[in-house]
Amino acid sequence: MYRVTVNDEGQKVCSLIHNRQEFLALIDSAQNKSACQAALRGDANGKRAQVQICAQCNPGHNGFMLAGSKQYPTNMIMVDVDYDTAAPGWQQKKEEDTQRILASKEEHAILFLQSTRKGLHIIMRRPDATQPQSENLLLAAQKLGIEPDMCAKDITRVFFCGDSSTLLYLHDDVFAVEDCPYVPEEEEAKSAKPKTNAKAQPAGTPAAPAREHLSHDEQPLYKSLAFTWPEISQKWWQQYNDGLLPQEGERNTRWFSFLTAMSWFTGNAEILRQACHGCTLAADELDALINNVTANYRPAAMPSKLRTLLEKLLRESSRTYTLSRRTLPQSIRHCLGALPRSMDMPLLAALAPMVGALATGVNVTYNGKSTALNLTSFITGESGSNKSSLTDIIYTWTAELRSADAALLAAEEEWRQKKRRTGSSAKEQPAKPAGVIRMPTVNATLPQLCARLSQTGGKHAFSYTEEADEFTSRMAANMQDVTAMQRKAYDGAPYERETVGAEGVNAHIPQLLWNAVYCGTPDALHRMVPNVTDGTCNRMAIASTPDNTFAPLEPHKPLTGAQKEYIQRTAHLLTLMCGTAALPKLEHWAGEWLEGIRQEAEAQQDKVLARARMRTHVTAFRMTVCMLLVRAAERLMADHGYQGAEALLKRNPQAWLPIVSALQNKACRDNYETIADSLIDESMRYFRHRITAAYAAKNYAAAPCGRRATGGNEAIYAALPAAFSLDDVFQLMIKEKPDTKRNTASCQLKRWKQAGRVVRTKTGYAKC
Secondary structure, three states, X not given: OEEEEEOOOOOEEEEEOOOHHHHHHHHOXXXXXXXXXXXXXXXXXXXXXXXXXXXXXXXXXXXXXOOOHHHOEEOEEEEEEEOOOOOOOHHHHHHHXXXXXXXXXXXXXXXXXXXXXXXXXXXXXXOOOOOOHHHHHHHHHHHHOOOOOOOOOOOOOEEEEOOHHHEEEEOHHHHOXXXXXXXXXXXXXXXXXXXXXXXXXXXXXXOOOOOOOEOOOOOEEEOOEEOOHHHHHHHHHHHHOOOOOOOOOOHHHHHHHHHXXXXXXXXXXXXXHHHOOOOOOOHHHHHHHHHHHHHHOOOOOOOHHHHHHHHHHHHHOOOOOOOOHHHOOHHHHHHHHOOOOOOHHHHHHHHHHHHHHHOOEEEEEEOOEEEEOOOEEXXXXXXXXXXXXXXXXXXXXXXXXXXXXHHHHHHHHHHHHHHHHHOOOOOOOOOXXXXXXXXXXXXXXXXXXXHHHOOOOOOOEEEEEOOHHHHHHHOHHHHHHHHHHHHHHHHOOOEEEOOOOOOOOOEEEOXXXXXXXXXXXXXXXXXXXXXXXXXXXXXOEEEEOOOOOOOOOOOOOOOOHHHHHHHHHHHHHHHOOEEEEEOHHHHHHHHHHHHHHHHHHHHXXXXXXXXXXXHHHHHHHHHHHHHHHHHHHHHHXXXXXXXXXHHHHHHOOOOOHHHHHHOOOHHHHHHHHHHHHHHHHHHHHHHHHHHHHHHHOOOOOOOOOOOOOOOHHHHHHHHOOOEEOHHHHHHHHHHHOOOOXXXXXXXXXXXXXXOOOEEEOOOOEEEO
């Protein structure tokens, strides 16, 4: 139990009450007795003059600031009961509740019971320490048979304490200091993606997250994008203080609020001091604020103000996603060195389908299903945005496949020339050369493409074009067929195609394995996805080249001969790998990321985001596995030499499995989250408005099958929580129809009440 006082700066601070004697001396002081008598007469000023008590704040030292102390609740809960004094018999009801609570004080672990002018103050042990505060209040109400004030659910709830004449029961355990982990409320949990679980901490230490949201140079990191402390600070004061640094008045309070938000990034005091850019506080004052924050407050979820600010910075900036280069395989770092800056994600989106095609014998298990590394990527950017710089890199990696294809294409061309010379009427026709084309061109007719894909011999085909605009124009009439093939290729599903006539090309592929990389303008991307609701766009890994409209020309840095040789050796080892990898850690991290996006979409009622997440986590999983395969090939070369690694994989094609399994570490998780965040953001960037318009179209059949389609108001009713307010209904209606008036929500509530579907409560409404 803690006493709450107000310091000279107007801030509420706490100090520990150590025992019963100290507490009784405090509440029986002459000042508090006088204030208590005035409060019982209904004097508001007298009530405010009473001693203030907080049951759940658990500071690490005296003088701790009350604001933000929710990270350290004790194992107690304060329940405030207020009776309606206008209702007949309320005093009798209060007396009955009091006697029942006293009779069951041991059973329900009651530690403190006090009578107030119109209610009761109860302190008891939390019924369930694993549940958030609101759930504990409901459990306490159920156990005690009372109706608590659900608006008073803040765990730092302060109450005015009367003298000992109002005290009905006091247990010495109420003065004990017992830490209990903070469990966020549902709305807090939905506002942020799940992070790495914190390691077990000793009692009395801060429950800080296991990971810091910082870049390698200790700059704030959000969605894998690094900002600087000065720009975060400048944007904060611009948005929340009219662009002015706090100079006077409540400057300590404002700086504390700022530091509290910044502590989401890190709990390191030295780094947080960098965040206080331009702070005019004295050094000792600033140190006290920082120590207060780092020692006693770490938010479990990102503060809403900080999220709003960072999202605004994202929209205003031209940043692109980057990976920590020290965590990347050497061959990929060679490729990054040959590209302009900020090309990390375009390069990875280009390399992953190619690596998946090279390692055609590798399967991965995800969600109980074994699949190949089937991927399709689209690198988009305006003309002249360095998309073609990927060509030399792609050709270096696929040199072995291109060499084999070139020999077969030359033999086919020689066969065509012989056939033209002999004529179609000759009795003896030259035999068509047998072989497999692993890199079919997409700039062909649809029958030619189907013929090539049906002749891969059960191996992956890989297609690359730096002119997707030409491809989409040529295939405009058949784009629906092409996207259908891409969807089947992503899932590794069978592909069947029958044509009429002896000259037609038929295809009967038991498992379509076709990875592709397209480079083109945003217009080509939209032409390539004619139907945004058939699942093509969320089966595609999209990456954008950086905006170089006003950027200076960067010198071309081609790969050196040694780098090309190293890459080609790595690629050759990939072709020798076979086997199925089960990566439970990576799969678990993917599930956590997916659940975070689901919660975010549900909290915002964002149907487009909810649909986009469906396959993004799988695509990011496969792309991450491709990176791990490259690292495994390099590890084998480092341990056994190139020839030794080649011989080892020929003897044991699964020699890479233990290496990939051991690479499931923090760097792997960080890379996965960066890739997944990038993929879903790019998908939303290019397709959100088109998908939203498609869902809103009158001819889009989004309702479930049945005798009668569910109306919009039924969907709103289903989305409402068990207890809600008029504003909740209004906000849901606005998301469905932006021009909705508040009176419409009020009328709908009235209809639900008349139908007996909702009832009015003290705090709002509740479903029946």
